[in-house]
Amino acid sequence: MPVDPPPDEAAAFRRGDAPAPMLDLIGLMACHAVNAARTLGVFDALAAGPRTTGELAAVTGADPAGLEQLLGVLRTTGYVRRDDGRHANTPATTAWLCSDSPTDYGRIRGLWQTIIEERWTGLAGAVRSGIPGGGFYDWLAGRPELSSTFHQMQLGLAEWLAEEVVSLVRVPEGGKSLLDLGGGHGLYAGEFCRAVPGLTGTIVDAAVTERTDGPLTWREGDLLTADLPGDQDVTLLCNVLHGFGAADAAALVARAAGTLRPGGLLVVMESPPEPPGGAADLAFAAGFSLNLWHTQGGALYPAETITGWLEAAGCSPGPWRGLARSPSHALVTATAP
Numbered sequence: 001m002p003v004d005p006p007p008d009e010a011a012a013f014r015r016g017d018a019p020a021p022m023l024d025l026i027g028l029m030a031c032h033a034v035n036a037a038r039t040l041g042v043f044d045a046l047a048a049g050p051r052t053t054g055e056l057a058a059v060t061g062a063d064p065a066g067l068e069q070l071l072g073v074l075r076t077t078g079y080v081r082r083d084d085g086r087h088a089n090t091p092a093t094t095a096w097l098c099s100d101s102p103t104d105y106g107r108i109r110g111l112w113q114t115i116i117e118e119r120w121t122g123l124a125g126a127v128r129s130g131i132p133g134g135g136f137y138d139w140l141a142g143r144p145e146l147s148s149t150f151h152q153m154q155l156g157l158a159e160w161l162a163e164e165v166v167s168l169v170r171v172p173e174g175g176k177s178l179l180d181l182g183g184g185h186g187l188y189a190g191e192f193c194r195a196v197p198g199l200t201g202t203i204v205d206a207a208v209t210e211r212t213d214g215p216l217t218w219r220e221g222d223l224l225t226a227d228l229p230g231d232q233d234v235t236l237l238c239n240v241l242h243g244f245g246a247a248d249a250a251a252l253v254a255r256a257a258g259t260l261r262p263g264g265l266l267v268v269m270e271s272p273p274e275p276p277g278g279a280a281d282l283a284f285a286a287g288f289s290l291n292l293w294h295t296q297g298g299a300l301y302p303a304e305t306i307t308g309w310l311e312a313a314g315c316s317p318g319p320w321r322g323l324a325r326s327p328s329h330a331l332v333t334a335t336a337p
């Protein structure tokens with residue numbers, strides 16, 4: 001948890017009487033301190049109970065003097081507390097940074113830190129020229145451990161959202177075929193096939209190994225150029241459009257619409273640039289969108305923009321529906337003529 005100043009101190013930062021950017025600088029320090037603590041196993045060691053610096057140094061194999069400095073940053077930024085000379089995890093750390101917590105956020109946080117450190121270089125030049133750095137998926141492919149974390153993150157989100165996504169889509173009567181474009185792990189396609197007996201799913205994605213497993217078949221291919229199967233009852237574009245520039249995203253919507261049989265459904269799920277959650281969700285969405293722009297040439301697109309692409313592709317979109325399980329996701333279903 002970043003430094004949390006009391007109201008009068010926060011007001012001074014807000015008024016401009018104190019240097020607000022210092023808070024972000026402290027956040028950057030905290031990010032690196034948390035990374036080091038995760039690497040050393042500090043939070044997992046404290047999950048077993050409060051420890052003195054010496055005890056913690058012995059368990060983690062760290063130098064006591066260095067560890068004392070690290071704990072100073074972790075304490076003042078709200079990740080640990082110290083009572084009677086013993087350090088303990090704060091509730092936020094117990095929930096979000098211990099590796100055996102069901103809500104462990106540590107790997108996702110670490111992935112984002114690496115992306116920002118390694119892929120946000122040249123940001124000013126990119127913004128000046130309008131030419132993003134790009135190359136995200138090539139970079140990711142060269143980093144197997146990060147790539148695995150990235151795809152695990154997509155899978156974890158899909159496990160959380162898939163049931164609701166399936167409940168929001170009325171698969172046409174007698175539906176037999178579903179196409180999941182950029183479907184990666186295949187969980188959405190799999191959940192649809194589980195819910196609709198007789199439905200088979202094809203996943204097309206650049207980063208998959210071709211295989212068949214039960215009703216699902218994975219095909220490797222670039223979404224903008226690969227031959228796509230036609231006559232589909234349902235085609236999914238879940239969290240995919242934001243990875244493309246506007247012209248390519250619109251073209252991809254048109255390609256997806258072209259895979260449908262008459263009356264088939266095109267389902268688009270995306271993250272709105274201005275989610276209805278709180279200030280943290282709003283700020284994260286802005287950072288996510290900038291990251292998409294600079295690293296992939298994409299962006300988070302407003303619902304009206306995507307609706308326009310669906311209509312231009314000849315489909316009739318219904319209303320956008322926010323997901324109850326995530327204020328940062330919304331879904332639209334459009335019917336092919």
Ligand SMILES: C[S@@+](CC[C@H](N)C(=O)[O-])C[C@H]1O[C@@H](n2cnc3c(N)ncnc32)[C@H](O)[C@@H]1O
Pocket residue numbers: 137154155158181182183184185204205206207221222223224237238239240243
């Ligand atoms: C953000 S992930 C979304 C995965 C999945 N649809 C979901 O919602 O969990 C984007 C996926 O699109 C794939 N992808 C990105 N660009 C692609 C391209 N040009 N051609 C094929 N697949 C691509 C990636 O490999 C990745 O699996």
